[in-house]
Every structure is written in C-alpha cells, then in structure tokens.
Amino acid sequence: MTEHPATPAIVISGLTVVRGDRQVLTGLSLDVASGSVTGLLGPSGCGKSTLMRAIVGVQLVASGAVTVLGKPAGSVPLRHQVGYVTQAPSVYTDLSVEENLRFFAAVVGAEGTRVDEVVQTVGLGGLEQRVVGALSGGQRSRVSLATALLGRPRLLVLDEPTVGLDPVLRADLWRTFHELAREGTTLLISSHVMDEAAECDEILLMRDGAILRQTTPEGLRSETGEPDLSRAFLKLIESSVST
C-alpha cells in the first residue's frame, strides 16, 4: 500500500451533472476511504452509474470537483490506476475470453501471465477459448470484471457486478472483492439490491442524485432500529420524505 490509509481514495465535492434537461446529480459530495469496500446503493435511476462515470472521468460534468487517488478524475496517470466495469459487459462478443484479455493486457501493459491469473480470480478457468458471445450473461460479466483486474488497479469501480448472478457466484465474487481490498485495492461497488450492503465496509445510500447517508451496515441498523437492511433503507427514505 503506497497510499496512506488516512487519505481517501475518492473525494467529491459539489458534483452536479446534467444530462439532457435533467439534473442527474445535484451538488453531490462524498469520500471513499482507501482500501475499503464501499457499496453505492440506491434504487434504479437514482444516478449511481452517472456518479461512477464521473469518478472514472468519462462523464461530462456541469460543476464540482472529483479527485481520485489525489488527482483530478480522468487525468492521464489515473488511466493506469483505475479499473472500471460498466453495467453491461463491455467486452468483444466476437472474440474468445483469452483474446479479449490479451488485447486489454496489451493496452494496460500487463504481463502475459496476468491473463491466467485473472481468469482464475473470476473463476472462468477452462473457458478461455470460448467466444464471449457464446457465454452466459453471468460469465460475460465476469470476463468484463477480469479485464478490469489485468492492470492491478488501485481503485476498482464496479457498476452492478453481481446483477443477474446466482447466489453461489455472488458469494464467490464478494469473497474476491474482500481479498482484493486486503491487498490494498479500494473498491466502489454499486448495487440496487440492499442485501448486498451487508457485504460492504461502508455504504453510500443514494437517492434522486444525492447521497442520503454515508454510513456502515451497523450504523444503518442502529440508526433505524431495523436489523434488515432493505427495510432500514426504506425507513430512512420515508423519514427523509416526511421531514
């Protein structure tokens, strides 16, 4: 770990994003601790993906500052340090698993042996020669994830990586995420399934383009008096609407 643990991996202040005539993010601020697994949770359409695009530097921003690993989001040195996995698997469906990984390994300058390592990490051993278009949805999204791991990024931004996966696979992936965090990687993982909040060190609860609460699973339970995180989130929304 080169980064001092006290320095946040992501700092955002007053981020506003306008898409079309709609304000998707409204003066949003947050920070994400280094080496943590942070869950970005909220209903579909609340702006999670837009926020993640802003963090990796592909989103046009109306105002506000996004600092990632001490540098402005999207700046050149960060392109070696940030791994991004979009919601829909962004890999080439007409290439094999291995061809996809070899291509992206060449782009990020990863050594050839990394390809085998990431295949094992995401549990795709034995499928290397299969064409991605012939794989199941869950397998495709794991190819996409493997691609992001190639360059050993210090920050991984994962947009709904577990959506549509079976429970066993989901548990496997969460184990992988925690292993990566132990090795010093910071992970920001979005989900609209509140149950997944329990897997995170920290949670960011998002609603209507703003952060409703930055807390921990334990903090959310004790604040609302609800052991079930889904209900706790609902309770929080209801109380925020009534006030």
Added chain:
Amino acid sequence: MTWAIAKRVLWQIRRDPRTIALLLVVPVFLLVLLKYVFAGQPSIFRTIGVPLCGLFPFIVMFLITSIAMLRERTSGTLERQMTLPMSRLDLLVGYGVAFGLLAAVQAIVVCTVGFAALGLDAAHGIWVVALLAVGNALLGMALGLGVSAFARTEFQAVQFMPALIFPQLILCGLFIERSQMSTALYWASWALPLTYSYDALARATKPAALGGWFALDVLVTITATVAALALGAVTLKRRTP
C-alpha cells in the same frame, strides 16, 4: 499499442468467415456481372471496370468501419478504452492498419480476377490500381469512422452509405463525363473527394503520362483521408454527456 488494436480488429473479423467471404466474393461477382451486362459493348466494361476495382474497397470499408465503430460506441468497449492508457490516435491508426490490410487483400483479389480473367487492362499497371484501391479504402474507413458518431443505431449507420457515398459515385465521372454535367453539378463534383479518387484511377488506365493531375488527385485523396480522420478523432470524446 497500435498493433494490438489492429490485431484485435482483424481477429474480430476472422471470427466471422462469412464477412470475409462476402468481402472477397461480392466485388468479384459484381465485376463478372458487369462484364456480361456489357457483353455487346466491351469498351464500356473496360472503361468502368478498372475504376470500379479501385472503388469497391472504398464503399465496403466505409460500411464495415461505420458499423464496427458504432458497435464500439454502443457496447461500452469504447468507453472502457477511454478510461485506459490509450490515445485516440492509437485507436484511429490501429483501425487504419487493420482495414488497410483487409483492403489490400480485397484489392489484390478483385484486381487479379479483373485483369487476369476478365480482360481488364491499365496502361500504368495493376499495381497502381491496387495501391489506389488501398488508398481509397482508407478514405472510406476514415469517413466511416467519422459518421459513426452521428448514428445511434445500425439502421441509421447503413443509411449513410446511400446518403454520403452514392452522390459521390454519381458525380465522380464514372457514369458520365463530368464535363457533360450541368455547370452546378460539375462544380459540385470538384468538392467531393471521390471525384479525385476516380480521376486517379481513370488516369491509371490511360496510356498518357500520369503527370501533375494524377499527383493532385492522390494528394487530395490523402488530405481528405487525414481530414476525415481528424473529424473522427474529434468525435471520439473521452467525456460524454
């Protein structure tokens, strides 16, 4: 990096043998068709056959590139690459190398069949025609890259072919000498890059020395390619709304 991108693009096409077959067979088939359509007037076939050998790659690469780049835009792979240490120039040149190689293969096949089997002849040699064909293919590729930014769907992208390419084909002098067109169309044809590509091919077939006009044709084709690539680079935005 450039080579990695070129290799990736070629590997994608290699997975699609039917596309490769179409790339190689369709131009040959069309040429054979023309040969028999003009069986009674072989001089017409000889006049338009050689330029067509050099224009097929232009049309085909325009179509293929616009669809390939549109797929990169819609599948998220372009966005992913924009977060990685890859410059836009890498991407453009990578595409250029891949489609240039593909165009070379296509041009060699079409020219070989046309010259060896169908009786076409060019005063300045088959290689001049094949080289011009590759140059035209790169122009088509560059235009395809640029217009892909203006298409949201494949339905739209394929329509750019009749919208942007057909008028150029009609006005370039292939169907009728430009000097016989109305004044307005004649002057309009000067503004279209394909006019120069066609003129270079037509000059390569005639025994007269290639000379200054040929050099100008080549120069304009190259300039138009670079300009279209620059337009393409502008449309490859790292940050999108």
